Amino acid sequence: MTSEAIRAGGRVSERQVVPPEERERNRKRASRRNILSAMLFLSPWIVGFLVFTAWPMIYSAYLSLTDYDVINNPNFIGFENYAEMMSDPKILLALGNTAFFTLVQVPLYVIVSLALALLLDRAGRASGFFRTVFFLPKMTPPVAVGVLFLLLFNGQTGLVNTVLGWFGINGPAWTTDPAWVKPGLIFMSLWTVGASVIILLAALRNVPETLYESAKLDGAGFWRTSFSVTLPMISPALFFIIIVNTIAGLQTFDEAYTAFFGAGNTTYSNDAALFYVIYLFQQAFEFLNMGYASAMAWLLFLVIMIVTAIQLLVSRKLVYYEGDR
Amino acid sequence: MTGIDVDLPVGGVAAPAPRREPALATVPTVSTPSEVERLRHTGRRRPRTKVGRVLAWIALALLGLIFVYPFVWLVSASFKPRTEVFDNRLIPQSFTFDNYVQVWQEAPLALWLMNTVIVTVLAAVTVTLSSAMVAWGFSYFRFRGRGALFGLVLATMMLPGAVTMIPVFLIWNGLGQVGTLTPLWAGNLFGSAFYIFLLRQFFLGLPRDLFEAARVDGASQWGIFWRIALPLCKPALAVTLVFEVQAVWTDLMRALIYLRDSATFTVPRGLKALVDAFGFGGEWHWEIIITASVITTIPMIIIFFVAQRQIIDGVASTGIKG
Structure with missing residues (x-):
């Protein structure tokens, strides 16, 4: 407490001459001043939170109960938007596409990034160079990744099918065949796996060498060491990657929108690439159904909360935190 | 490279390694700067056989090619005339700056x-x-x-x-x-x-x-x-x-x-x-x-x-x- 008073009130010498009650008053005044300064430093965030998060959340909840096209005033319709969502086949389609994308992409993403990180960990001096190489695609703007997808995965002329042809495989029409659009987008997304690789590599390097030495002394083989030492020690990083990529996967937009939606596409069907946020964006800013889109946003929020909560619950059993009480 | 643990957030965030020590009180963890540096530098912690390392390098080289090639393809294609854009050649058959002029x-x-x-x-x-x-x-x-x-x-x-x-x-x-x-x-x-x-x-x-x-x-x-x-x-x-x-x-x-x-x-x-x-x-x-x-x-x-x-x-x- 005294150190607090010194910190807030100023000089040490004051303490000896000032009577206790006045000292208390000084302390209170100083602490008020302290709070005031703190609030001044926090003010940008507080203002931003109120204007750009809190109010929008409330207003978005209200809008979800209205019919609103920006031009006319919101018209209150109760839960009609939510009821309409249940019978909108495109919602079901978009949810299905998004679930497929996330469920397939996240495990692949984790496996590929773990494999690359393990390789890098064993690469000796070359690891720095290859770390750069693997990370570079992550810097590519998603729009350009969408363009690359259309070019590299083109059924007739694309590089991917050309390479598959060398091995006698007749590659599918990735960009037009509804059955192959999502797998194609998933493969393309693996190209930007770099950040996860770096996070996992850092986690691998953080495993104390001594753990491996004692495992060896105890006669543990490769598999035993992998499952009893490496995996538990990097499980927090793995879990982090799974959570972050799941949330990102559920909101996937840029690449698929670039490749299949927007003003230009009149040539082919894009139902297979209609992900949830793309449909939400269309409803909000192309069809100006702001009320309906707001209701969609809250469903997305609910889905993300549930999925994250499940992952957190599962992680309690599976993720090992050192020194956890 | 030495300074990183002191002056970058990696160090700031990771170096105190909050939950690390208690569980391993008897086991010395990677703590001395030189050791950290060694790990960062070489990335080689456990002794590996030479064959294993060479195999890892070959795998990395192949994978690295896959990660870099889309860039190379894109840059190379940007110098090809319209009819040759999709020929998947590494070096453009006929080299041209026209695309850059045209896009401008x-x-x-x-x-x-x-x-x-x-x-x-x-x-x-x-x-x-x-x-x-x-x-x-x-x-x-x-x-x-x-x-x-x-x-x-x-x-x-x-x-x-x-x-x-x-x-x-x-x-x-x-x-x-x-x-x-x-x-x-x-x-x-x-x-x-x-x-x-x-x-x-x-x-x-x-x-x-x-x-x-x-x-x-x-x-x-x-x-x-x-x-x-x-x-x-x-x-x-x-x-x-x-x-x-x-x-x-x-x-x-x-x-x-x-x-x-x-x-x-x-x-x-x-x-x-x-x-x-x-x-x-x-x-x-x-x-x-x-x-x-x-x-x-x-x-x-x-x-x-x-x-x-x-x-x-x-x-x-x-x-x-x-």
């Missing part, structure tokens, strides 16, 4: 680049300063409810952008800013949760005595922040700056929502417009799209090579904190 004529590319630079600089500078201010408020001062308030900051990171997207659009619409570049950066004046978290971690790692000393010497609260804490925090500020530059330069959705007129487009929005005009919708001039993609991507590649250390260490630290 077809699209106001200089304007798009300038718009993007303006938005990126404003966004990155404002978010760095405002986040640092807020982070300082959360790390230096002690007041009731601080923990709860900081929890709220972290909680906003969980909120999907879609929930606030429409009302925020209506705010900018009400202010008459739709169609201008303002909505693309002005939200950054109020800090951003992730950077507040990152910078707070860094501030917490600074010795408090330093600020008490300045206080006794009569420095103002702002002076302590601006003249003492902030300069010490440069490495973390650099990470924030670079992360935001990348995020803003590549941002598509906000540009789609707010920009209407081609003259106000940022490069990603412009590239999307080119895809619409010359790609599947219309004239099948993929060479223009390819060339514009190269021009959009190059600045990010340059940023990466300039700030590689900040980016890689910043990314690595995000995982460790998780």
Whole structure:
């Protein structure tokens, strides 16, 4: 407490001459001043939170109960938007596409990034160079990744099918065949796996060498060491990657929108690439159904909360935190 | 390389390794600088057989080729005439600059680049300063409810952008800013949760005595922040700056929502417009799209090579904190 008073009130010498009650008053005044300064430093965030998060959340909840096209005033319709969502086949389609994308992409993403990180960990001096190489695609703007997808995965002329042809495989029409659009987008997304690789590599390097030495002394083989030492020690990083990529996967937009939606596409069907946020964006800013889109946003929020909560619950059993009480 | 553990947030965030020691009290962990450095440098911890290492190198070389080739393909294609764009040759059969000339004529590319630079600089500078201010408020001062308030900051990171997207659009619409570049950066004046978290971690790692000393010497609260804490925090500020530059330069959705007129487009929005005009919708001039993609991507590649250390260490630290 005294150190607090010194910190807030100023000089040490004051303490000896000032009577206790006045000292208390000084302390209170100083602490008020302290709070005031703190609030001044926090003010940008507080203002931003109120204007750009809190109010929008409330207003978005209200809008979800209205019919609103920006031009006319919101018209209150109760839960009609939510009821309409249940019978909108495109919602079901978009949810299905998004679930497929996330469920397939996240495990692949984790496996590929773990494999690359393990390789890098064993690469000796070359690891720095290859770390750069693997990370570079992550810097590519998603729009350009969408363009690359259309070019590299083109059924007739694309590089991917050309390479598959060398091995006698007749590659599918990735960009037009509804059955192959999502797998194609998933493969393309693996190209930007770099950040996860770096996070996992850092986690691998953080495993104390001594753990491996004692495992060896105890006669543990490769598999035993992998499952009893490496995996538990990097499980927090793995879990982090799974959570972050799941949330990102559920909101996937840029690449698929670039490749299949927007003003230009009149040539082919894009139902297979209609992900949830793309449909939400269309409803909000192309069809100006702001009320309906707001209701969609809250469903997305609910889905993300549930999925994250499940992952957190599962992680309690599976993720090992050192020194956890 | 030696300095990294001291002056970068990786060190700031990871080096104290909060939960590490207790469980392994009897086992010495990797702690001495030289050892850390050795691991960082060689990346070789457990003894490996020579054969194993060579195999790893071969695998890495093949995979590295897969990761780099799309860039090479794109750059190479941008120098090919229209009829040869899809020939998948590594070296263009007939080399031409025409695509670059043409894309400059077809699209106001200089304007798009300038718009993007303006938005990126404003966004990155404002978010760095405002986040640092807020982070300082959360790390230096002690007041009731601080923990709860900081929890709220972290909680906003969980909120999907879609929930606030429409009302925020209506705010900018009400202010008459739709169609201008303002909505693309002005939200950054109020800090951003992730950077507040990152910078707070860094501030917490600074010795408090330093600020008490300045206080006794009569420095103002702002002076302590601006003249003492902030300069010490440069490495973390650099990470924030670079992360935001990348995020803003590549941002598509906000540009789609707010920009209407081609003259106000940022490069990603412009590239999307080119895809619409010359790609599947219309004239099948993929060479223009390819060339514009190269021009959009190059600045990010340059940023990466300039700030590689900040980016890689910043990314690595995000995982460790998780």
